[in-house]
Amino acid sequence: MSRKCADDSAKAIISQRVRLGRAKRRHGYDLYFPPKPVDKKLRIKQKGKILIPSLFFFPGFGVSHEAYSEVAARISDSGIAVAVISLEPLRLAHKALGGGIDDIHRLLRVAGKDVTKYYKDDASPLIIEWNLGGHSMGGYNSLQLAEDMMNQSQLPSFILKNKNSVSRMGSDIVVWAAGNLSVPNLRINKRPPIRVLVINGSNDGIVQMSPQQKPPGLYRGMIKNNAISVDDFVGGPPSTTSAFKSWFLNRLNVGSRVAKKEAYPLKTDDSDKVPGLKVTSRNETGKEGVPTKSDNPPVVVGTIRMGFGHHRIAYAATSWGLGKKGGFLGLGGDDNDRETFFHDFLNIESEEAQLIKDMDKMYSKGSRLASEFGGTVEKFWGSLTKSGDEDSLRATYQFSEHMVPLINGLDKNSPIIASHSMVACAAVAAGFKNVINLVIDNHAQWFVVVPGCLNLVQGPSNYHSLLKMGVPEDQVQIAGHWIPRDLVEGIPDASARRTARRKAGKPLRIIIPVGGAGAQRKFIVHLVGALSGLVKEGKVQLFLNAGDHEHMKEAFVGALESNGMDYDKVVDMKGVQSFREKMLTEEPKKNVTLFTYDDYFTAVATTDILCNVADVLCCKPSELAFYPIPKLMIRRVGDHEAYSAMRASELGDGTLEVREVPEAVRYVELFLTTKLIETMNNSIEANNKIGIYDGCKNAMRIALDRAKKKV
16 A cells, blocks of 8 residues: 655645644644634533544554645634544554553643644633544544543543643544444443444445445455355454454455465475475476376475475474485384475465565565664564454454465375465465464464464464463464474484583584564664674684575675674575585584575575584574574564564573663673583583474374374
8 A cells, every 4th residue: 555645735735724823733643733812602611611623543553644734724713623643654554553551641742732822812711522433443442442441441531731721522523434343341330321422435446335235244244255264263253343353354465366276286306405306386387287186195395485484494393204205204104205395375376375475575674673762663563563362363364265276286185384474375375274373472362373274383382372262172273393304303413512512612502593574684783893802812613694684695795894803704505504514513604604595495494403512692582593502592573473582592592581781791791700501501401302493303293193184
């Protein structure tokens, strides 16, 4: 959706009103005043004070607040003060971006003072009663805000007193072009109900409202062809507001597109990275490709290349499915003959794959902005990534219905192990029965689980929380952490090497990777600079994985050169594998090694390859927070990641989240001067003995067991 700027006529109106003294431009809002003095016909008195009806108005998504100048001016001419809220720079009405209770408190004070000053010549004291309203997404935010304020007993009674006036919240809401919305719980016992006025155009091309068609009808129309019911899974149908929200999110994702079912023909090729692995892609050769029916269908590990995490987990799962014959070692029988497919939705060139790419660009940009700017942007992004409610699952599943053609060309009897919930949703929608969803993170949210499949989680707290949310017991199970086979099997040797290195006083090897979204540049660059002294003294060795991000490569190079640190560079898979072998018995020639690549796979795999020859993994609390290596958990990108750092700390193999560079440096000093590394290694070995890191192994075993039983 494009950003809507105000046209010249709108700008002219606000400018004219300012010149006439009928408007004031402030940081955060434009305020339009009624005519003076108060018209006797409009004068309302309460307890000897004059009531000035007023309106806080939230713009629609992407629309400049200036664009509402004509509407606001006309409303003010009728005796109502109007404050049109500025939502720059993102122009999105949300409680973390200028549309929350704290923002209303501030506006009550400052806008109330402006109105009082405007009427300073009127001897009568004032009651400035502010009501809420908005256009499109701004209208929806007004309803959400009213609900939040009522839950805190702040609507309609919240009052702030100025010198000669009272600025208080009223009990009316105006919703313009946002659908025929109502919020059931805007009525509180012993209080007057909140009145909601909904204004829609009869020719509105998006809302398309009529007396016979209400928002639940839009929602029912959206879900009528769905293969399964998300509403049944989450415990019931949505409220009117939630129905509209789900419909609106789907509209943003796919527009008016109709989901297709017809499969794209598929083919497989031998992976040039992982021996024995088959990689799927779209078959446009006209030759025979992947059969949709076979006697012993392959195990399919499905993923979406959105950031490094989902891909990393998918490759970890495949590592447990590859044996001498391409099957799972240790199960025996015919299952050893099963092939393992790596099925990345983005590898299927199609309009559906392009929809995913467009969504991923938005997520990656949001992650980078949150990391770079912090403050309000980080707060907003954190709230989005943490608030995965039922509506987020409805939107995720609805989007996944459009992804069915990307998986419909596989054998329906294949076990599907999905490292992305959208893959699992699409598989269920396509009719696969043996679907396993590897739930990410350690924070229970609806959109990370999938109805109609087995959801495997990494730890007990997530399991407990999902059960409490209402996920059926037969659809969720604890499996362990999502870790590749070579790391799990290498735990004893790797722990012994780390302990021996510390006892011998060898340099501390720290691997610092960058996530797939390329966020955290500012923090990591500052950290590299802060560690430069220890690096030059030979106490610390840095393995910097810039991945396939050119901007991170440039940032690392800039930080190294500006701090006078010499470094070596590794640029391909052969180089990183050779480096790892040398690190088993030798020291690097230089204390900093920069790993930077053109291809995605090597960028992802490098961290996994180096973990068993590094002493500490320094990373944000993402999927790597669950890895069996001592971890320094640095500043998160989304609020949901904080719970993964807690998991690492509770297991004893990592720190809690460290949000400031000096604190991170302090931990490095502790690694150098105390037995912290040895303590974490001991925890890793103890965790390993009870299967904490066997999640992917268990997922593969469960999938094949279910295939035997023809679940």
